Amino acid sequence: MNNRSEFSSKLGFVLAAAGSAVGLGNIWRFPYLAAKYGGGLFLLIYIFFVVTFGFAIMMVEIAIGRKTKLSPIGAYKALHTKYSFIGIIASLVAFLILPYYSVIGGWVIKYFVTFLTGGQAATANDTFFVTFITSPLQPVLWQIVFVLATLAVVWRGVKDGIEKASKILMPMLVVLSVGVALYALTLPGAFEGVKYFLIPDFSRFSVQAVLAALGQMFYSLSLAMGVMITYGSYLNKDDDLEKSVKQIEFFDAGIAILAGFMIIPAVFAFSGGDEAALNAGPGLMFVTLPKVFDTMGMSALVGGIFFLLVLFAALTSAISLMEAVVSTVCDQFKFSRKKSALIVAFTAIILGIPSSLGNGIWSHFTVMNMAFLDLMDFITNAVLMPIGALLTCIFIGYVIGVDAIVDEVKKSSQFKREKVFRIMIKYVAPICIIAILISSVLSAFGIIVL
Structure with missing residues (x-):
């Protein structure tokens, strides 16, 4: 008999899953991509993909978890014995992301x-x-x-650790996001940044903007990394699955939009309306924003609150990544939760060291001109995640059939978006994923998709 832990309430599940989705992808990655690809245009494309493509893939993963009550490897094996390798890919993604994600999380703590x-x-x-x-x-x-810090939460389990932490961190994250965004909007010149962020400029439309929005949606919703399958396995059979996914999407998109309001108007105000300041790329949060804070009154307070907010977001995602790996270790090797958590934490520290030192004393070690952290990001986000998601779509659409997921969803939901779901999983999502995969690989070799 499977005596698997469960979330004590649907709210606990939604906040935990939303916490996984809301991470550095929203607050660090989303603003600099939005800045790079036309502000309002990128935002519009991103939201479209979240409510269509993202909805479909997330629904599949959570339904698989709830249906099987197992972590990714066991879940896929339970659905079809020959397809457990898809679960292995998903578990490997989480296992590889956690170490380098923790390096960036460490940067955030340093700044805070x-x-x-x-x-x-x-x-x-x-x-x-x-x-x-x-x-x-x-x-x-x-x-x-x-x-x-991540281990301290996962160590305590689903209800006493992950759920309780999410119920504290997520509301605080929302409140801090609103507060910092409102402050940013009061800065002289910030309104130009608001217009840039909200009003689509269709002259900036490009294939790259579309693919960047697709990739960001993938990254920020924690898809194809085993997380949503793991959290779904802790979900009660009576909880409305479709409604839960909608609420997770709302949290994710909402925090991303708030992050845009926090950062883009502030950079506009700091630069005197010079859009070139938005092209800082990944360094926007760590290099440009401290300069913005330094020009403000109460810079220590405002900057401190901002990096506390980013820390909360980073922790909620890291908790879900560690939990996905810990759950897999527990299921596959029959270790206790605490033993599994210690093994995973120790491994994450060891594997994270090359990503830490790859920017400094080990910077001469590169692959395809990428430092170790960038290489791990490329392998997981640009290669393994799209491959895992593509295999999942093929598996659901053409091996076990979409009805297997639809039936699970309908046990607790009306499934109003069933028609869209079927079309996305069988036809649209595979094409989009292949486009992401090809574009990402070509870009890594310096070939730009027009």
């Missing part, structure tokens, strides 16, 4: 502590970020702190 201790002026210096990430010791130490 720096602002908390009054060192905010130093962060505005052009050399601060580079000096920090190239240090042979500091990034590793902060990464360990981040992993241990």
Whole structure:
């Protein structure tokens, strides 16, 4: 008999799953992609994909978890003995993302502590970020702190750890997001940034913008990494699955939009309306924003609150990644939760060290001109996740049949979007995923898709 833990309420599940979806992908990655690909245009494309493509894939993964009550490998094996390899790919993605994600989480803790201790002026210096990430010791130490903070929650289990933490962190994250966004909107010149972010400029439309929005949707919803299957396995059979997925989508898109309001108007205000300042790419949060905060009154307070917010978002996603791997270890090796959690945490620390040092003393080790952290991001997000999602669509659409998922959803939901779901899984999603995969691989070799 499967005595698997369950969330004590649908709210607990929604907040935990939303916490997984709401992470650095929303607050760090979404704003710089929106800035790069035309603001309002990118936002419009992104929301469209969240409510269609994202809805379909998330529905499949949570339904698989709830139907089988197993972690990814066991779940796919239970549905068809020859297809457990899809679960292996999903589990491998979470296993590989957690170490380098923890490195970035460590960066966030470093910035939060720096602002908390009054060192905010130093962060505005052009050399601060580079000096920090190239240090042979500091990034590793902060990464360990981040992993241990994640372990402290996962160690306590589903109800006492993940659910309780989510019920505290998610509301605080929303409140802080609204507060920082409102403050950013009061800055002189911020309104130009609001217009850039909200009003689509269709002259900026490109295939790259579409593929970037697709990739961002994938990344931010925690799809194809075993997380939603794992959380779905803890979901009560009576909880409305379709409604839960809609609520997770709302949280995810809402926080991404708030992140845009926090960052893009503030950068416009700081730069005097110069759009070039938005092209800082991944460094937008760690390099450009500290300069913005330094020009504000109460810079230590505002910056400290912002990086606390980012830390909460990073932790909720890291918790879900660690839980997906811990659940798999428990199921496959029959270890206790605490033993599994310790093994996973220790492994994440060890595997994270190359990502930490790859920016500094190990920077001469590159593959395809990518440092170790960038390489791991490419392997997981650009290759394994699309492959896993594509195989899942084929598996559901053409092996076991879409009805297997529809029947599971209808046990607790009316499934109003059933027709859209069927079309997306069998036809649209596979084509979109193949486009993401091809585009990502070509880009890695310097071939730009027009």
